Amino acid sequence: MTDTDLEMLEAAAHEIGDWNVVVERGAEHFILPIAYRHLRHLPTGAVPERTLQEMKRRILPMIMCSLKFCAEQQNFSESILRSNQIPHAFVKGEALAGCYYDEPGERFCRDIDLLVHGENLVQVAELAQQGGYRVFPNRELLSRQDLHAAARFYPVISLFGPNQILIEVHSELDKTSQIFDTASLLDTVQSRTLHGHQLSVLPLSQHFVFVCLHSTRHLWSHLSWLVDIDAMVRHE
Numbered sequence: 674m675t676d677t678d679l680e681m682l683e684a685a686a687h688e689i690g691d692w693n694v695v696v697e698r699g700a701e702h703f704i705l706p707i708a709y710r711h712l713r714h715l716p717t718g719a720v721p722e723r724t725l726q727e728m729k730r731r732i733l734p735m736i737m738c739s740l741k742f743c744a745e746q747q748n749f750s751e752s753i754l755r756s757n758q759i760p761h762a763f764v765k766g767e768a769l770a771g772c773y774y775d776e777p778g779e780r781f782c783r784d785i786d787l788l789v790h791g792e793n794l795v796q797v798a799e800l801a802q803q804g805g806y807r808v809f810p811n812r813e814l815l816s817r818q819d820l821h822a823a824a825r826f827y828p829v830i831s832l833f834g835p836n837q838i839l840i841e842v843h844s845e846l847d848k849t850s851q852i853f854d855t856a857s858l859l860d861t862v863q864s865r866t867l868h869g870h871q872l873s874v875l876p877l878s879q880h881f882v883f884v885c886l887h888s889t890r891h892l893w894s895h896l897s898w899l900v901d902i903d904a905m906v907r908h909e
Contacts, residue, residue: 742785
């Protein structure tokens with residue numbers, strides 16, 4: 674953040690009459706950690722101390738949640754995908770945060786998104802079930818026949834893990850394949866070292882376009898979308 678940015682932020686802070694609304698809206702749009710990181714650098718008095726303390730209190734569970742999601746993503750990658758040599762890419766969420774955010778814990782997510790070939794969708798689900806995962810929402814152990822039936826009608830199978838984290842396994846990213854071709858995307862996957870582990874992710878340009886496409890479908894996520902875009906644009 675430049676000096677000019679800080680001056681603009683300080684001026685805006687002095688115009689705020691109800692900081693409780695700022696805290697609530699920041700939490701609602703998943704940008705409270707980012708807001709806190711910038712606001713705490715303002716001169717004393719620009720933001721009430723009790724507001725900064727409340728932000729910090731609300732942020733700590735979000736950071737703990739991010740660490741939990743990161744560990745789950747690494748475990749699923751190594752124990753199911755890499756060990757069985759299944760082509761894949763993690764998208765959005767902790768994958769995006771780990772690649773482009775200065776502090777990955779600042780990017781809150783509610784699930785893990787994974788892209789695989791349609792022909793591997795059932796295999797991933799079967800291997801996951803063997804590892805204690807269950808298909809969401811009924812969380813039951815499904816037969817191979819049931820999994821094949823689900824894969825024919827839906828381009829995504831949602832898995833609920835032992836750690837109570839939802840993993841959405843996609844065979845398509847845009848539901849029509851008119852924008853993103855899964856085979857072509859997985860041919861361009863990059864392996865990045867995140868938190869000491871190898872993780873397969875989309876290249877920056879494809880990830881950037883997908884974030885734009887996905888986020889314009891969800892009005893509630895516009896603020897977190899803008900933070901994603903900023904993080905990707907600023908990355909070296």
